[in-house]
Amino acid sequence: MAPTVKDVLTFHKIDRAVYENFIAHGMEPDKARKAVALFLWLEQLGIDMTTPIHKIINNNAKISTLITEIDAVLRCLRQNDNQYSHPKIPLLTSLAQNNIDIRFFNLHRDSIVRGLAVIIDGIGRHVFDCHKYGLLRAYESADAAAIRFSTVRPQVPPALAKLCAPAVSVLSSEQKRSMFITMRRWEPIGSDEIIQHFTA
Numbered sequence: 001m002a003p004t005v006k007d008v009l010t011f012h013k014i015d016r017a018v019y020e021n022f023i024a025h026g027m028e029p030d031k032a033r034k035a036v037a038l039f040l041w042l043e044q045l046g047i048d049m050t051t052p053i054h055k056i057i058n059n060n061a062k063i064s065t066l067i068t069e070i071d072a073v074l075r076c077l078r079q080n081d082n083q084y085s086h087p088k089i090p091l092l093t094s095l096a097q098n099n100i101d102i103r104f105f106n107l108h109r110d111s112i113v114r115g116l117a118v119i120i121d122g123i124g125r126h127v128f129d130c131h132k133y134g135l136l137r138a139y140e141s142a143d144a145a146a147i148r149f150s151t152v153r154p155q156v157p158p159a160l161a162k163l164c165a166p167a168v169s170v171l172s173s174e175q176k177r178s179m180f181i182t183m184r185r186w187e188p189i190g191s192d193e194i195i196q197h198f199t200a
Contacts, residue, residue: 005126005163009136012127014054015040019128021057027067033128035070037119041112042096052095065091073105077113135160 003011015036022032039049056062069089089102105112126132139160146153156164 005132006136006160008123008126009132009163012123014050015127016133017057018050018053021063022067025060025063025067027070029128031071031074033120033124034074034116035067036127037116037124038070038073038112040119040123041115042100044115047096047098047100049096052097056095062091066095072102076102076105077109077116132163135163 009016018039019032019036022035023029027035036050039053042049053066056066069087069092072087072089073092087102093100120128135157139154139156142154145151
């Protein structure tokens with residue numbers, strides 16, 4: 001069964017908390033989105049970043065240092081290798097518990113940038129949506145209060161009910177490709193046969 005938007009929001013609460021914390025510390029929302037998307041991309045490689053970052057979320061000095069290091073990584077992803085000096089990112093490296101440094105991001109720049117676009121255009125449409133999280137938090141608070149005080153649980157508001165529909169992912173530009181099929185002249189084939197070949 002496909003996950004619902006509510007499932008996606010619930011699953012990514014820590015990612016959302018990190019995103020909101022970066023913004024609270026003065027990071028631009030666009031950079032904060034890219035930073036969290038970068039952490040989600042690293043998670044696909046088995047490098048968990050959001051959990052250790054969430055643990056230091058109340059340490060303003062470390063969060064400020066982390067934001068500076070993330071900014072260096074994002075600059076690295078935007079620039080060519082020969083134009084960019086390699087700054088140290090010790091806090092990011094220690095939080096990753098992996099030997100990643102700025103050269104790692106420089107070396108994998110193309111795949112990282114593509115990955116960030118897919119994440120931001122996919123689950124990012126939900127994770128970074130303030131309205132959806134506001135609806136979810138309001139309902140969860142009312143529901144928790146009803147349980148705590150043994151009162152009638154609130155009905156799911158219509159706007160939140162829409163979030164219980166399956167999360168449909170947007171196709172990336174790579175998934176919207178055209179395909180050319182060539183055939184031999186002596187073996188003609190119709191469009192129905194082509195469609196059946198790829199859908200059967």
